[in-house]
Every structure is written in C-alpha cells, then in structure tokens.
Amino acid sequence: AGHASATPAMPLKIMSENISLLAVEALPAGNPHAVLFRLPNLSPKTAVVAATLTAEPFEAELVPGKKTVVWAYNRNIPGPLIEAFEGDTVEIRFVNKLAQASTIHWHGMPVPADQDGNPQDAVPPGGERLYRFTLPAGSAGTYWYHPHPHGDTPEQVYRGLAGLFIVRAKDDVLRHLAEQHLVISDLRLDSDVSIPDNDRNDWMNGREGQFALVNGQREPVITVGAVQRWRIWNACSARYLRLAVPSRKIILVGSDGGLLERAQIVDELLLAPGERAEWIVAGPEGDASLMALAYDRSKMGKVAPERDMKLASIKFTQDSVAKLPERLRTLPPKIKPVAKKRVVFSEIMSMEGGQHGMQFLVNGKGYDMKRVDLTSRVGETELWEIVNDSHMDHPFHIHGTQFEILDTTLKGKTISAPWRAHKDTFNLKPYQSARILITQKHRGLRMFHCHILEHEGLGMMGQVLVK
Ligand code: C2O
C-alpha cells in the first residue's frame, strides 16, 4: 500500500511475544577497533567533494560463517565516512537500489531544503538523484546521514542505512590530534541471523536490539597511545547511551555542531538517539571500559529492566596528559529573538483500525507531509519553547540548522544550560521543556521531530516553512 499523506495508521504487526534472538555471544567480541571506510573523493577539482552513495540490500557476514541480508550504503555497515572542509561544495549522487523509495538526509547540516532529503523529495526504487550543497564557514562539526522517506525511515535505518559526515575547519585548534571515530549503532538478530521486523513493542518504545555495536563490532578494543580526539555518534534508533569510562573523567570538547567554547570535565554524558559528542581522551596508562550505563526512560508494556552495558575496552598504552587551549572556539554572540514558537510533543492511546496502540503527536497532530505547521523567516532568530508533555523521553531534532539551548525546566525548576553549544538534537525528559534560540539560514520546508525513529515514523513530526 502506498503512503497516504496523513499520519499512517499504526503499523502494528502483532508478532509472537517471544521471538528467539541470537545469543549475544554469537557475535565475536574483542577485535581491534575498526576504522571507518572513508568515501574516496572522485572530484579532480579543489574544494569539491564528489562521490556516489548506492543504497542496496546485500548479504553481510555479521556472524562468522552466516549470511544476513542488510540494507547499506556502498555495502558498508556503518555507511561510509564523508569528510569535507568548510567552504567545500559536496556533490553526492544517490542511487536507490532498494525496493522502497528513499532519500538521503544530511542530519544537522546547513544544506538547502531541496537538497536535504525531505520525505517530499523521495527517490523511487531504481531511481537516482544528485545532492549538491556548499558548506558554509562555521559549519565544522560531527554529522551523519540517513534515509528520510515518509514512514519507512525506521526500517531503512535498522536494516543498516546510516553513514557519517565530518566537516572540518582549517583553523580547528585541535586539528593536530589523532582521531578515533566511534559510531554506536543497534542491531537485533533473530536466531536465524536475520534482522526481524519491528514488533508492537518497538513501535511504542522505539526499537532496541540485543547488540550495541561500535563501528559495527561488539566490544572492540580501542588503543590510546598519545592524546586522541574521539568523535562519537549515537546512531541507534531508540537506545539511549549514558556514556562513562568508570574511574576516569570525560573531557568533553564538542557536541553536534562542532567544538564547545571551553572543554568541560564530566563523569558521564547522555547521548540520546541522533546526538554526537567530541571527547579528548588521554592516559594514565592502564585498562578501562567505555560503558553505556543503565538509563531509565519510562517504557510501556513489558520490557526488560535497563542494565549497564559495555561498549568497548580501552587500552591506554602510555601516560599522556591532555593540554588544551583555554578557548576552543568563540561562538557568535546570542541574538535577541524576534519571534516565538511553541512545540509540544505528546502521546495518546488510540484505537485505530481496531488495534490498541499509541499515537505520537506534535502540537496535538500527527505528521502530514502536505501540511505546514509553522512558518519562520529566513535569517530571523526565534525563541522556541520545546515541551515534552508525556511520560516518555523524546529527543527533539530539527533540520537545516543548529540551535542553542538557553535553559530547561522540569517540575517548575528552570536550569540554565551549563555551557554554550551548537545542537541539532536534544533530549527532553518526561514533562521537561527547553527554550532554544534558532535561526534558519535557507528558505524552504524543514522537518522537526522526535529522533526515536519509530515515533517519527508514527507521526511525531511537524514542518516549518522558512520564507
Ligand atoms: Cu536524523 Cu529528520 O533526522
């Protein structure tokens, strides 16, 4: 059935409650941390990055000796890493060899609306198109790309379609440091090593598999000699990552949209689905673990309790000390907003099609790709109050620009943002709200939504038309 423009009825597939899953031990652990495949630049011109991304199903060997059908970009899981500098023009030819329509959305990047892989611009099965955009000054940061077709985004991502994009600044003060890239993704494998469809619970709570992988591997070993810069992506559909390296501190230097102004020393860092971070990692010599500590987000129905999970081993082979400049970056001054918007996430129980399920709403409505929910003016700074009026966590995300969080409010208590940062995804705890400053730099239609992909797929998405 084709997709109607209104919110799809909840695609509840009531599956057997106990699909038997592959034992976690079936996936080998303890291999050296994998280097991401870098997409070669085919352009002979300077300041142009040109390449092709082909989305297609193929048989991957995730479990030794067994074949799993995945959908991937250029047969890579995770998808290839694209690197470019501020000022570069990016030309990516997208070839869709899936049996479904798809798009490539450049998550967090300031690309024109008609190049941003909106659901309205889907490339049909067998089709192709060119995405072309120039990266402006100030856009350096840690981004990713993934499909964004209407309704099918969750499936295309959990079957393997997601890749990475780093935009670099020529004058980056940390450019001398060696980098490690950690893409944390989620995988569910059936006992026959196939990737099962979403079940009812996934559509309510967001899909989590039994494996949280780092660059496609279970519990790899990351070696740290001299001081390193890490870029970390939460590319999971719904898994929250409360990251910690027990008995060590985290030196946080960057978020979604590039460097912070100053390094921040923290014990742990919550990365909600879609968020990224940059860390500086240094000795002392010794062994450590990268953990995802239990994060209790409220879930519906019968779900297993949250547990701490080891993501990777870290071997520090020498004592090293991070010496960082006092100031990493100077963010442009905050601009006084000229307009206000309010966005409310909520969920209700519904009986649609005779099936008992949930509806996920923005300002009381499910997503309609033909409806404009809000309008903004290009270049104008707005104050958005984003509100989670529900008992589940929902990460708010908006396309086309970065925003800055001013403060958050929970149970009547308002707390100022602990530091300035450029963000495109921010988690709202149950009944929490946040005030953000946001400026769209291109005209056109932009989506904003919950980045638990199942919630987005079920309609927790709205559209702002930038005029
Ligand atoms: Cu990664 Cu519309 O999002």
Ligand code: CU
């Ligand atoms: Cu996005």
Ligand code: CU
């Ligand atoms: Cu959500």
